[in-house]
Amino acid sequence: MGKTALITGVTGQDGSYLAELLMAKGYTVHGLVRRSSSFNTERIDHIYQGPQDPARTLVLHHADLTDGVALVNLLRETRPDEVYNLGAQSHVRVSFDAPLYTGDVTGLGTVRLLEAIRASGVDTRIYQASSSEMFGAAPPPQHERTPFHPRSPYGCAKVFSYWSTVNYREAYGLFAVNGILFNHESPRRGETFVTRKISRAVARIRAGLQDRLYLGNLDAVRDWGYAPEYVEAMWRMLQRDEPDDYVVATGVPATVRDFLEAAFAAGGLDWAEHVRFDPKYERPSEVDALVGDATKARELLGWQPSVHWKELAGLMVEADVAALDAELSGARVRIDR
Ligand code: NDP
Numbered sequence: 345m346g347k348t349a350l351i352t353g354v355t356g357q358d359g360s361y362l363a364e365l366l367m368a369k370g371y372t373v374h375g376l377v378r379r380s381s382s383f384n385t386e387r388i389d390h391i392y393q394g395p396q397d398p399a400r401t402l403v404l405h406h407a408d409l410t411d412g413v414a415l416v417n418l419l420r421e422t423r424p425d426e427v428y429n430l431g432a433q434s435h436v437r438v439s440f441d442a443p444l445y446t447g448d449v450t451g452l453g454t455v456r457l458l459e460a461i462r463a464s465g466v467d468t469r470i471y472q473a474s475s476s477e478m479f480g481a482a483p484p485p486q487h488e489r490t491p492f493h494p495r496s497p498y499g500c501a502k503v504f505s506y507w508s509t510v511n512y513r514e515a516y517g518l519f520a521v522n523g524i525l526f527n528h529e530s531p532r533r534g535e536t537f538v539t540r541k542i543s544r545a546v547a548r549i550r551a552g553l554q555d556r557l558y559l560g561n562l563d564a565v566r567d568w569g570y571a572p573e574y575v576e577a578m579w580r581m582l583q584r585d586e587p588d589d590y591v592v593a594t595g596v597p598a599t600v601r602d603f604l605e606a607a608f609a610a611g612g613l614d615w616a617e618h619v620r621f622d623p624k625y626e627r628p629s630e631v632d633a634l635v636g637d638a639t640k641a642r643e644l645l646g647w648q649p650s651v652h653w654k655e656l657a658g659l660m661v662e663a664d665v666a667a668l669d670a671e672l673s674g675a676r677v678r679i680d681r
């Protein structure tokens with residue numbers, strides 16, 4: 345019998361890559377999908393199997409991280425060997441506009457899930473999607489022992505979730521781990537995060553559908569990796585003999601301006617001709633520089649990234665150009681990279 349996993353946030357960037365990875369390893373994957381008035385399963389449509397398929401290995405369930413009873417019921421019903429908590433209000437800028445909602449989903453949602461594990465009595469392991477945003481103002485390079493100094497409601501909620509995960513490990517002996525992941529991107533990245541906003545704009549400017557791109561702070565330094573490689577690290581953390589916390593990062597810094605320049609160059613464009621500043625995209629408090637030291641993940645998980653920011657910019661532009669070309673030529677496109 346293969347293993348069973350439950351993924352919250354299965355419809356998101358990471359959830360979709362993780363579901364693919366686990367299914368390829370022979371897992372049956374249960375995905376938590378929240379109710380939406382329009383379809384929100386685009387990233388997993390290509391691996392979806394209908395409820396009538398007797399051999400299906402991806403099963404979707406409606407629930408929500410704000411609904412603790414639904415989480416208990418879901419745990420009892422699916423009895424997973426592994427739980428991956430990727431669900432979150434994950435947009436940092438939006439968290440300033442919706443701080444309570446962000447705290448509820450991104451912070452308390454984790455405790456609801458941890459309590460659901462306890463209440464259901466299911467013997468399982470849990471991965472918590474912690475973030476480099478927890479380091480916030482702490483200077484780089486950041487590693488597992490760097491003190492947290494979050495700079496947004498999102499970062500604060502993630503710190504709460506981080507410590508709750510550690511606390512359930514210490515208090516109840518739960519196999520609970522934190523992956524402290526630095527920014528990771530892909531052609532499936534949400535369209536309002538800066539890398540994807542840029543790669544989509546390059547494709548649209550080339551096609552004559554858009555002329556200007558409005559951005560905020562171009563000086564921020566980030567450590568951008570490739571999402572499919574990062575979900576592999578999540579899985580490896582749950583295969584260890586002991587639960588622990590790990591930084592996952594490339595260690596290679598770049599500014600938003602660097603990424604912008606590389607992406608526009610990949611599309612044969614000069615960014616300065618098209619990009620304009622809009623203060624709307626600035627944050628009330630910014631995280632200036634995140635650069636991770638993933639030595640522990642390399643040594644204990646044997647994990648190493650191979651894709652860095654410049655190559656990432658190129659592959660994201662290539663994917664958005666191809667997707668737009670196909671869309672404009674009338675074909676239906678599936679983002680399956
Ligand atoms: P996405 O924003 O792409 O996906 C977030 C997922 O959470 C979506 O499936 C979303 O559903 C779901 N979700 C939102 N609200 C709720 C809710 N109330 N109940 C249940 N599910 C909900 O994020 P990523 O895939 O990029 O990131 C995955 C996780 O990793 C997140 O927790 C994020 O904060 C964290 N993280 C991400 C990093 C990155 O660089 N990508 C770095 C470090 C941490 P829907 O599709 O319906 O919106």
Ligand code: GDR
Nearest residue numbers: 434436475476477526527536537538539559560561564625
């Ligand atoms: P981040 O990613 O905040 O690091 O959080 P995002 O891509 O939103 O911002 C990165 C940097 O770019 C600057 N920026 C802009 N950002 C956006 N979104 N839109 C703009 O127009 C723009 N202009 C400049 C930002 O100020 C920032 O400095 C991501 C999310 O995936 C989190 O969930 C995750 O935890 C962290 O990465 C690690």
